[in-house]
């Protein structure tokens with residue numbers, strides 16, 4: 001992790017606000033109500049009578065700040081703590097627990113938990129921005145895995161925790177797409193394959209029968225026989241090492257940091273790991289800024305745990 005914790009954006013709210021403005025508005029303030037961008041139509045409201053960072057739009061006569069319409073909107077948590085939490089989550093390869101965020105930010109556990117889910121929301125795939133992966137002669141590996149609590153608990157007489165299926169598709173050398181599915185059925189697999197990857201791609205999967213029919217609609221469908229240890233063919237094309245690598249990082253992260261993940265939130269955790277994977281080639285700060293930029297237009301409405309309202 002390469003975060004300079006002495007950076008004012010992590011402890012000074014004015015600096016944090018300026019930083020967020022620079023990420024979201026690289027060309028100057030934009031009115032979230034009407035889309036006005038012209039500098040002459042937007043004035044900063046100065047003086048003690050106004051909240052800091054407030055702007056006035058002459059076109060629609062509305063006021064706004066940089067957090068309007070973002071996951072940070074109407075939060076009582078100081079903006080600098082949001083920026084710090086975002087950087088920590090962006091930089092932590094295996095994910096961070098809410099306990100760690102609680103300690104590092106000096107907030108309550110509930111607040112940490114809620115903040116992390118809001119930040120995960122900003123990390124989720126945006127279908128408008130992130131289309132299907134693959135394409136002409138691109139190789140896409142698809143696989144499914146089961147994620148859930150530790151089976152060692154069963155030895156202590158506790159019930160074996162339920163495991164939930166997650167599908168992942170990875171374009172070799174490119175991005176990953178993940179989808180938590182209720183069951184690994186032909187219908188669910190088909191839907192995930194066709195919405196998350198382009199059919200001009202070369203698909204590589206294991207020999208599970210659920211891939212057989214949808215596989216025919218791709219340019220090529222290669223299968224890997226794990227039991228015969230045929231992990232790679234002679235030209236290195238037919239293997240699923242990339243998607244398995246993603247799953248192993250995801251599962252280690254889930255086990256190490258989160259202990260248990262409920263089915264309701266599995267997609268969010270998967271999104272968090274997918275986001276870091278998709279931004280793996282850039283440095284930690286660039287990855288964090290990509291989250292701040294994507295924080296627009298995403299609000300969570302659910303309340304957990306125990307009706308957390310203090311985020």
Ligand SMILES: [Zn+2]
Pocket residue numbers: 031032033034035036057058059060061062
């Ligand atoms: Zn406006």
